[in-house]
Amino acid sequence: SITGNKGNQDVYIKQSYRKDNGKTSSRIYKKLGKYNTLLEQFSGNEKELMDWAKKEAEKETLAYNQQKEKVSLSLSPLARIPLDEERVFNIGYLFLQKICSELRIDNICRNIRNHHKFSYDFHAILTDLIYTRILAPSSKLSSYKYCHSLLEPPKYSLQDLYRALSVLAEESDFIQEELYKNSNFIHPRNSRILYYDCTNYYFEIEAEDGIKKYGKSKEHRPNPIITMGLFMDADGIPLAFDIFPGNQNEQLTLKPIEKKVIKDFNCSEFIFCSDAGLGGKSNRFLNSFGNRSYVITYSLKKMKKEERELALLPTQFKVPGSNKLIDLRTLDESDPKVYNTIYYKEYPLVTGDMDETVIITYSPKYKAYQSKIRNAQIDRAKKMIQSSDKTRKGKGSNDPARFIQRTSVTEDGEIAQKNIYQLDEAKILEESMYDGFYAVVTNLEGDIREIININKQRWEIEENFRIMKSEFEARPVFVRREDR
Known part of the structure; x- marks a missing residue:
């Protein structure tokens, strides 16, 4: 049809349809163009123009009807599926396969294969282990069985999988380094702030073995454990990890991983953030050089009596961005604005040759x-x-x-x-007495709001551990050989 005022008309294909009330009507299905422009293409012959428009309408009608066409499937109820023949496959891993491809894991595996002598498909084993840990976390044997339900089942043997674990352990640092570099192609990494924490994993064994030692279990279990130290970037994405004996002081785990991050990951300038248990003087001193600084939880309960009394004294508090002094005892905490505000005060802390600042925050919420x-x-x-x-x-x-x-x-x-x-x-x-109060120690000179926000995000590294232990079922550990 042709619609519009003379000199400004359009040529449309219209479609008939039935309204909800049962009455028929029409609506514009597709615009073919301006009438005058199309008329010029047909040398002013309106009949040829309309013939062409009708043919276009016929094409659109045919295409529309093909989309609505019903497809019939034939089913023979007497036909039998051959014994042991798979007809149903899991394909959820295909979404993960795309991510693995973007992380260029195939290139990483190719580089590893170049300096190892093995004939199995290392790339297939590594990616299958990734898929199963996310989709159906279990032991390596169960993971191997699950992989046979995938659309692309393994062509390697179970023994190949176990052998590949030794290569994975040996090349762990290289894989972490390359994944960090490649992940920047997907999402630019924010390494301005790095968070560090430790957790442990237990083994269902009754005696110590290698680095599996009796230590302080996070779950109060009596089994031998190993310790994992983990770095996380400012976006909550894991950066690097390492494994240590279960009885090792967690303070000592930081230095080797941080040196690896500085050297291999090219992350030399960052703000280090951790809890009080990992923020001892030596670790704070380590992050006082090379354009590095730190924000570390400071235990109120472990302060000396005089310092704790000063920290909990309700006077001399401020609101970030204001110099007005506030006495916490005068606050109306039923006021929503007061309830959602964070108050702070700070004082210098001189320990040896280190000049630091302690920041005490108070939150009614x-x-x-x-x-x-x-x-x-x-x-x-x-x-x-x-x-x-x-x-x-x-x-x-x-x-x-x-x-x-x-x-x-x-x-x-x-x-x-x-x-x-x-x-x-x-x-x-x-x-x-400690309700609402929190403390950090820092050598960072900057906006107090930034320092507070840096520490507030520290919960995300705990979330990383929670995901590994719950959703990914990383405990207990079943593989017991240290080289795997």
Whole structure:
């Protein structure tokens, strides 16, 4: 059809359709062009123009009907699928395959193969291990079996897979280095701030073996463990890791990994961030040179008495961006603006030849969160007192049993005939003193808001460990050979 005012007309293909109320109507399906422009192409012959337009409409109608055409499949209910013949395959790995391709893992494997003597397909084994760890995490044997359900099943043997683990362990540093470089092609890495933390993984064995040592397990397990140190970039993406004996002091794990990051990853200028357990003086000193600085959690509970009293003193606080001094006792924490504001104060800390700054922050919102968590733990402790579980000693800072006090003597100092269990009110009061407060130590000179935000993101490295241990089921570790 031709629509529009004379001199400004358009040629359209229209489509008939039925409305919801059952009545028929028409709508524009496709615009063929301006009438005057098309008329010039046909030397002013309107009949030829309309004949051409009708043919175009016929083509569009045919294409439209083909899209709506029903496809019939023939099915023979008597036909049998041959025994042991696979007809259903998992294809979810194809999405991961694209990412592996963008990370150029094939090039990494090709470089590794050039200085190793093996005949199996190392690239296929590595990528299959990646797919199964994400899609169906399990032991290497179970992973190998799962891979046979993929659209492209393995052409290598189970023994080849185990042999490849030794190569993976040997080339771990090279693979990490190359993945970091290649990942920049997908998403530019933000290495301005690097976060570091440690965790451990246990083995279901009864005796120490190699680097599998008895140590302080994060899960309070009695099994031998190994320690993993992990660097993470400012976007929450893992950067580099290494494995250490389970009984090694975590403070000592930082230096070898950081040297590797500086040398092999070409990351020499960054802000280092970690928790207090990994931010000892030697590690802070390490990050005081070469355009590096640090922001490290500073334990309020482990401060000397005089310093702790200064830190918790409610005066001399400020709001970032303002020099007005605030007394925390005057705050109306029911005011949403006050509730969501972070207050801070700072003071110098001189230890030996290091000039540092301690920043104390106070958040009414964080205070309410800590109080809520503790009140729930107190309720659980009350229930434990009424049960046989009251004799259990609290093992950690989140164990409600830490609030249960046992009294075994009378007020006269005589030995009691039975133990008395009650809430430890002094312990509860002591913990509530720290509600809302947080501290960091830094040698960074800059906007206080930036320093606060740097430390706030530290939770993401804990999230990395949580994902590895839960979604990726990285514990317990089944492969026990140190070279694998």
